[in-house]
Amino acid sequence: MTHPEKEGSNKNNIQFGFLHIMNILCTLKNLNLSFGTKIIFKDAFLTVHKGEKIGLIGPNGKGKSCLFNVLSSKLNPDQSSPPFTFDKTKDSKNIEGGFSVFLVPQEIPLHENDTINIKNYIFRFYPQLEEITRELDSINLSLEKPSSHQETQKLVNRQKTLLEAMDHQQGWNIIQLYESYLKYFGLEDFQKKVSSLSGGEKKKILLSLGLSAPATLILWDEPTNHLDLDTIKRFEEELSTSNKTFLMISHDRYLLSKCTSRIIHLNNGQIDSFSGNYSDYLEHQELKEKERQKLVAKLKNSLKRETEWMRQGIKARGCRSKKRVENFHKLSESLQEIKGQAKRALNLSVEDSKRKTKTLIEMNDAHFSYGNAPLFKELSLSLKKGDKVGLLGPNGSGKTSLMKVLMGQLDVLKGSIKRAEDIKIQYFSQDRDELSPEKTPFDILGEGTDFINLPDGSRKHVSSYLKKFLFSQDDLHRPLKTFSGGERNRLQMALNLKRPGDIWIFDEPTNDLDLDTIQVLEEELKQFGGSLILISHDRTFLSTVTNKVWLIQKNNIEVFVGGYEQVEPYLEAIILEQQLIDENEEKNESKEIKEDKNIIKAPQKIKMTNKEKMRFKVIEDEIQSEELKLEDIQDKLTKFDYSLMDQKKSEELNQLNQKQENLENKILELYEEFEDLQSKMP
DSSP: OOOGGSSSSSOOOOOOHHHHHTTEEEEEEEEEETTTTEEEEEEEEEEEEEEEEEEEEEEEOOOOOOOHHHTTSOOOOOOOOOOOOEEEOOTSSSSTOOOOEEEOSSSHHHHHHHOOOOOOGGGOOHHHHHHHHHHHHHHHHTTTSSSOOOHHHHHHHHHHHHHHHHHHHHHHHHHHHHHHHHHTTTTTOOOOGGGOOHHHHHHHHHHHHHHHHSSSEEEETTTTTTHHHHHHHHHHHHHHHHHOOEEEEEEOOHHHHHHHHHHEEETEEEEEEEEEEEEHHHHHHHHHHHHHHHHHHHHHHHHHHHHHHHSSOHHHSSSOOOOHHHHHHHHHHHHHHOOOOOOOOOOOOOOOOOOOOOOOEEEEEEEEEETTTTEEEEEEEEEEEEEEEEEOOOOTTTTHHHHHHHHHHHOOSEEOOOOOOTOOEEEEEETTTTTTTTSSSSHHHHSSEEEEEOSSSSEHHHHHHHHHOOOOGGGTTTTTSOOOOHHHHHHHHHTTTTTOOOOEEETTTTTOHHHHHEEEEHHHHHHSSSEEEEEEHHHHHHHHHEEEEEEETEEEEEEETTHHHHHHHHHHHHHHHHHHHHHHHHHHHHHHHHHHHHHHHOOOOOOOOHHHHHHHHHHHHHHHHHHHHHHHHHHHTOOOTTTTHHHHHHHHHHHHHHHEEEEEHHHHHHHHHHHHTTTTOO
């Protein structure tokens, strides 16, 4: 698969580095938002600079999606005093005439009984381009039919107007890049209906849309959900080398550590910013947590002394105690506030059945298929007590089918599979299909009663059990259709963990969960005494939990003892080898097409007009002159003093950056013109 940016895109690859990032793209001030009594933002503030790569994190339900909707003007904040302001950059070369946003949703939007194909799906996000292309197609058909000179000229004039509109909106480039990225991610059949695709294939369409978008700010909502590791690594490479500004909601800690330069954390109605990637952020948070614990201890000691003083009689406290009483109440409030800043703990318990059997499942020379497609041949595999297996393989390689065979939902066509007697297998589905949107947590967990029977034999009230999973009393009778993806995931977990199991199968358990919840689940599964099979693209999760990896390859499974860290270098080598094969195939295809075209007909050379000949004589001097101007601007920027930035110096810096950007664009246009003229030389 050839890299999309190498297929004719006129992308400017000049790196601006620090100076580029200095340009402000947008600023949100006095952001207030609440739903009923639930406060999402309170006087929050955010500035985004051009070129920044920002990871957006925070607990589920704390406003990540709301912030995206505010930035993309899909949600209006509450009225406040002072009022909310959204300052946006002005950029004349942008198709929107300035600041623009492209929101890449978590799931692909489709209508009921939708028949749209992959090729045309781009028009769902660019309806204005669809209108232009449809009218152009209609004009082309009309021009093929005989008509009067006047009617033909009218059609030609309209065609010219539409082509200019397409150029102005960068339509050709957007469509070309979109289709190139589809091929890059392995989607070759553009006529396939989007509704017929797997979750991973639909996600590849969303990646292609986001990476081809010309907007000044790209918003990514969990972009790696449902993707295989090969696609994730390709996507990582794109983000790492791109100059585009983006905000990304993700629970993928590898992705956040590799591809971000800033982390913003939503909590307590505020937008806290940290300069650095996710790994740097974790180190910073660890230090902050230690400082917080020291402060709590200090405040507790002070509060203890003041409490003893407050318990004394009025006479003993004296008549000048008003200030000290006020300080006591402030101290109490400070302690509660500091405690509130500490992480809320998710109280999980994954129970095994205490079975003593060593071998739980054994498969010998098994053959099975999905429909008419063979998935595995002569597969021999065993799962023993204490095995914590990471199951890896490309989308569509048979991971879910293998789980169905292990659970007895699919039969083997040949060979044998032996399961321990009365084995209990619990399955955590990535589809969350056990949850009816109209039901409440009370309906689902309590099944009509107030108490839940737990695997250890104890009974617990539904509301108390729900609190273990960070739900409040108010959530108990709220219908699931009002829950966020992360909240539904936690509820599914609460439902599944009511039951003990000899084997727990988790199919993408980290999808939609916030990072704090993932880390608690990670620790619980690490300590779990039974057997696990994890289907996950979360590499940190796999590294922490697994002690064995099953890697699906060519209708069989290769077993790695030692967990994900042992198999990772091997995966890197496979992915690199496949990329080289794809690139060579693309080159060979391109060469064959070129040779075929040359055999059929040699292209006719267009002669230069007298005006173009005159232009060709002076254009090189003009390029040289503009490049000297650019060097002068770059020299000024290099020597610019950032130590004492005031409003005047800030305006001066912005002017220099704007001049640099304008000159670079002009030079690129001149070079394109020069190459076009040169191609017409005899």
